[in-house]
Amino acid sequence: MHDDPRTHLAAAARDFYARGWMLGTAGNLSARRDTDAFWITASGRPKDRLDAGDFVLVDRCGQVVQAPPGRRPSAEVALHEVVYRHVADARVIFHVHSVEANLCGHFAQQGRLRLPALEMLKGLGVPDAEPRVDLPVFANHVNVARIAEEMDAAFTSAQPRIPGVLIHHHGVTAWGSDFLAARHHLELLEYCFRYLVQAKALAIGV
Numbered sequence: 001m002h003d004d005p006r007t008h009l010a011a012a013a014r015d016f017y018a019r020g021w022m023l024g025t026a027g028n029l030s031a032r033r034d035t036d037a038f039w040i041t042a043s044g045r046p047k048d049r050l051d052a053g054d055f056v057l058v059d060r061c062g063q064v065v066q067a068p069p070g071r072r073p074s075a076e077v078a079l080h081e082v083v084y085r086h087v088a089d090a091r092v093i094f095h096v097h098s099v100e101a102n103l104c105g106h107f108a109q110q111g112r113l114r115l116p117a118l119e120m121l122k123g124l125g126v127p128d129a130e131p132r133v134d135l136p137v138f139a140n141h142v143n144v145a146r147i148a149e150e151m152d153a154a155f156t157s158a159q160p161r162i163p164g165v166l167i168h169h170h171g172v173t174a175w176g177s178d179f180l181a182a183r184h185h186l187e188l189l190e191y192c193f194r195y196l197v198q199a200k201a202l203a204i205g206v
């Protein structure tokens with residue numbers, strides 16, 4: 001069972017909970033089972049103690065294929081569905097709510113957050129010597145379908161350059177071709193957020 005994606009998702013959730021990124025049931029995680037379906041955390045579950053009964057299998061449209069009794073998929077399953085539909089090599093998606101991600105939403109301009117020109121960006125697939133890269137920032141809506149529509153429209157007009165997006169006043173979503181890549185992408189984005197918050201506090205232009 002150790003290769004069951006649910007085991008890896010539960011371990012990732014414990015790790016992110018310990019870092020303060022998934023407190024109070026915040027966030028959701030998913031992993032593709034195959035091209036037709038993905039496992040996603042059930043809605044409203046505490047992320048420090050997930051087990052196999054806390055995951056729902058949904059099809060590529062986000063419709064339930066298999067759910068433990070009393071469980072329904074994350075309320076934000078539509079956001080995962082949009083990423084899997086547009087990003088062919090995304091197999092794992094992590095959505096977390098960190099303090100720094102939410103602070104950085106305030107630094108965005110016209111729906112984009114300029115990331116600091118750090119060597120670390122190479123880990124997000126940006127090899128440029130002096131990178132000028134923006135993270136897309138979407139408005140938060142109570143109606144998650146509306147966020148999904150806006151992400152869908154943005155990804156239809158241009159494929160995301162880096163493996164993540166920010167939702168203002170909400171949290172960050174990062175993805176990768178496997179568990180390790182998704183975790184690295186999330187960690188690198190969170191590093192950028194911490195850097196930006198501290199640079200702002202020190203009045204350093206980035």
Ligand SMILES: CSCCC(=O)C(=O)COP(=O)(O)O
Nearest residue numbers: 025026027028043044074075
């Ligand atoms: C307390 S977090 C509010 C909902 C949210 O943004 C989230 O990430 C968790 O929602 P889910 O339905 O996946 O539990």
Ligand SMILES: [Zn+2]
Nearest residue numbers: 027076170171
């Ligand atoms: Zn959320």
